[in-house]
Amino acid sequence: MKKACKYGTHRVIEPRGALPQTAEKIDNDMGALYSNEILIDVISLNIDSASFAQIKEEAGGDEGRIRAKILEIVGERGKMQNPVTGSGGMLIGKVARIGEGLKNLDINVGDKIATLVSLSLTPLKIESIKAVHMGIDRVDVDARAILFESGLYAKLPGDMSEELALAALDVAGAPAQTAKLVKPGDSVLILGAAGKSGMLCCYEAMRRVGPTGRVVGLCIEEGDRKKLLDNKFCHEAVIADARQPMDVLEKALAANRGGEYDISINVVNMPNTEMACILPVRDGGVVYFFSMATSFTKAALGAEGVGKDVNMIVGNGYTKGHAEITLAQLRESAELRAIFERTYI
16 A cells, blocks of 8 residues: 555645645545545435535425435535535544554544544545435435545444434534633624534533623524523524624624624524624624635625624634534533434434
8 A cells, every 4th residue: 555645635636736625626536545544434424504505405405406416526526525615514434444554543444433524525436325314414325435644533422323423523613613712701692503503502602601691592483592592502592584684783782782792603504694793793802604604705805894803713623622522512411412313313
């Protein structure tokens, strides 16, 4: 076996010199394993929420067309990277082979793992799609994938189902980044609060703000608002469309007793929600965009246009300990775990 670049540049077909995530096409030949790669027999793909929503809309909700589109993308690009959103997702699978150059790993052939790097950079070859789970953005497949030496992964825990772990680990970066950003006494606005990553962020923010802080969730319907409040995932919840920034501003400020927020967190899976995050935040505050539907051009120019001096953070899906933090939430909160088991598996 030959050793290759730990970041995977040896798999890039075009353009040459790019990293796999930004490449338009990568080599997904599963027969040529390099000494510092891991081969995975894939069980399921969790497609990024913004990506799956776009594909579903383009396909008119037709499952056959969704299957065809996913196969088309992977066939053309050698990876699951939506050309519209640029995002991918993550996978769970069984370790099929470990390159001989990789030493001292905590996994063995046969172990089930979740990859914690994006499908937008992961070499993938799909033989068939077994099932499309429309409501939870998941696709069961007969497929193989490559994890590079630099690639992050987590062994699936023994105290919860594969499906539950996958649902949580898919968005592990959001609650872990929330844990880093939120301090005691902060006021926090979470847009998309009733979704998978939104509830995890709400739960973590409530832990961090303490008795003097305030967490407000923004959701789209009354049932979601009731769920957030009944389970004490936030202090207050408001119903508004995140694509309507002035309506969000009015309702969000009212929910925070008229005051601007220290932090806003965007986990909405649709475009054109940038200004709804920016407007309610005080000068010097933090706006965290975890959503892959975010246009950073719109965010930067929009903040400038309304004279907002806020610190905008790109939603890096990785921070140290993110898998452990997220799985710990499901172990700590019976309410959170019950909702995840009822909704996402």
